[in-house]
Amino acid sequence: MAELYRPSLEDAEAICRQAGARLTRLRRQVMALLLAADGPVTAYELLDQLRAERSATPAGVYRSLDFLLAHGLAHRLDSRKAFVACAHPDHPHVSQFLICRRCGTAVEVEDDRISSVVGEWSRKLGFEVEAESLEVSGSCSSCRTGRAASEASSQP
Numbered sequence: 519m520a521e522l523y524r525p526s527l528e529d530a531e532a533i534c535r536q537a538g539a540r541l542t543r544l545r546r547q548v549m550a551l552l553l554a555a556d557g558p559v560t561a562y563e564l565l566d567q568l569r570a571e572r573s574a575t576p577a578g579v580y581r582s583l584d585f586l587l588a589h590g591l592a593h594r595l596d597s598r599k600a601f602v603a604c605a606h607p608d609h610p611h612v613s614q615f616l617i618c619r620r621c622g623t624a625v626e627v628e629d630d631r632i633s634s635v636v637g638e639w640s641r642k643l644g645f646e647v648e649a650e651s652l653e654v655s656g657s658c659s660s661c662r663t664g665r666a667a668s669e670a671s672s673q674p
């Protein structure tokens with residue numbers, strides 16, 4: 519699989535500065551954990567990793583996550599009740615993910631065509647969109663290749 523671009527903590531800080539917001543210590547730590555994670559992380563996993571931090575109360579972690587979501591630095595995956603760092607936080611966009619059910623990786627895709635089709639249908643039906651996100655579940659290419667290999671080796 520192609521190496522994905524990952525924004526840095528410095529990118530996140532610059533985005534906050536531009537928005538006139540501040541990446542406080544806890545927000546920064548939560549962001550760093552999301553950036554370092556292999557896949558989506560739940561609030562409880564974050565809390566667990568931040569146990570040494572006094573300010574890391576459940577409410578504090580949720581507030582930090584809300585802040586990161588509001589500034590487009592992270593996305594919430596409703597289907598997994600988990601959070602991921604945004605792959606391209608420099609511009610606003612709809613959350614679109616392909617999520618592997620086997621290894622849990624969530625790859626962010628960005629295709630304006632999906633949103634424009636949603637927009638067309640909403641207009642046609644007089645529907646007012648309040649939140650839009652796409653979460654597609656399935657098997658990623660490495661899990662599929664791994665599975666193909668193990669299936670082949672199990673043949674008599």
Ligand SMILES: [Zn+2]
Nearest residue numbers: 604605606626
């Ligand atoms: Zn994103």
Ligand SMILES: [Zn+2]
Nearest residue numbers: 618621658661
């Ligand atoms: Zn996978």
